[in-house]
Amino acid sequence: MSSLDDDHTGTRIKRERKLAHLTQRQLAARIPFSYSLLNQVECGARPASPDLVAAVAHALRVDVTVLTGQPYVTELQRDRLAELVRPIREALDLYDLGADDTITIRPVPQLLAAADDLCAQVRAARLRNAARALPAVITELTSTAWGTPSTELWQALASTYRTAHDVSVKLGYYDLSAVALDRMDWAAQRASDPCLAAIRQYMRALVYFREGEYTISQRLISVGHHVLAQAGDTRETQAVAGQLHLGATVIAARARNESALASHIGQAAEIADRIGDASDVHWLSFGPTNVAMHKMSAAVEMRHYEDALSQAGSIHLPADLATSRRAHFLIDRARSEMETGRTEAALKTIVKARRAASEQTRYHPGARETISGLVHHSRRTLDTLTNLASWIGL
Structure with a gap:
């Protein structure tokens, strides 16, 4: 398979690191990733996972988009x-x-x-x-x-x-x-409308989550719950509260806070068991299926890829599940398959994501990094992979 071009996330990390006058070892000392992994990412031998990109962006004080090349x-x-x-x-x-x-x-x-x-x-x-x-x-x-x-x-x-x-x-x-x-x-x-205000705090929390600012993200989730407390106990407020807990779950996973993760996923599950599917509330897709999907995403964020795949195998995706959520699930699954050496399965899964949501998958940094990783690790030229690589601009 052809090698990666010179404009990938690893080369951008290398460029920004040098602009900050840091060696690879000095940067590795500032992030929760090894020197060896950072070296492999910079040279394109390993894909840059979202948590690594966020950690580097935080350490170098640059926006994540500087490293991902977005838009x-x-x-x-x-x-x-x-x-x-x-x-x-x-x-x-x-x-x-x-x-x-x-x-x-x-x-x-x-x-x-x-x-x-x-x-x-x-x-x-x-x-x-x-x-x-x-x-x-x-x-x-x-x-x-x-x-x-x-x-x-x-x-x-x-x-x-x-x-x-x-x-x-x-x-x-x-x-x-x-x-x-x-x-x-x-x-x-x-x-x-306190529910809309709380949803806005949830979305702000995810913005900071992407940038590696987990303490601020957690504070925004707390503010969202505080705002909801002013609205009374209704199915609507419970669904929004549940979604806040799901946001806090992936934030806690990225921050390696296992106790907070367990607490938030547990509270989200309890709400989902009580109110059932609430995908009609503010287009949040909240319900038992979304709780299971976030629990799997948390395993991915914790880099527990085998666990994530085990969970993925037991998740039934309803026919009426939002396409955007289905694609996100498939992108998470493909990343876990690639990280565990299941490259053929990862390729099939990312193709499914493309078929389900072409535009979302094409512009999703995680999907692009997974495709880049598959390009590097493929031992033979596959028409499907060549097509995917061309599709994302490799």
Whole structure:
């Protein structure tokens, strides 16, 4: 199999390390990874796992995207997705301009349905559809909410800002996702909706999680629970609380805090057992299946890959599971298979992820690193792997 090109995560780590005037041994001493592994990652012999990338970014005081190379502009331009980002950015900047009587606005019921449909498109991993429709919905809802303010309009606007965050993250535009979350907070406050406010804290926690800031992530989860405490005990608040616990589970796993991990996954499981599937609540996919999937993801984050695969084998994915969650599960499984030497199985699994959610998989750093790892370890040229490597720009 052909070797990796010179623009992979390992070479970016090497470049940033040298700019920081650190040797490999000096950098390895600052992160919870060995010198040997760091050396292999820098030369492309091993893929850079998300936790290693986050640890290096934290140690070198750079954004994770500097190391991952996100957004992957070349592929985004080829897919005609890059051109959809600027309209989203512009729509997010309209938040304080009041009503606009120069635009045509759909009736409120249609706008509310459009906001819901955007969430559905993201869950179905149809990023292009969501990105294309998003600016108009944000623009119209912003004007309508200012002209005839109501709780449901502010809630719908907060939901569209959340979709802007989701799309931005999945396409690798983390700066834009931060703006979207600020707007979500702005709208949630006007809606006086503690559940939306708590979901926003959950999403902020995952942003810091990706950057290796686990203490801040844990504090944001705690703030989310505090906000929910003001809303009373309903099925809605329980589902959101459960999702906060699931976020805290993977954060604790990445931070190697096994007691916190066990506590949060246990509380999430208890809520899921009590309320059952709650995927209808704020498009969170919360329920027993999602708890099992997060428990497996925690094993992956702990680098307990055999355990993760054992769990994966016993997880039944319902037919109506959100495509975005199905793809995430498959990407986690492929990483575990690759790390345990099951390269043929990993290749088949990543192909399944691509078939399920092509856009999400193509722009997922973990999927790309898994494909890179398979390229390096493959002892013979496989048409499927060659195709995948070309697909992500190797």
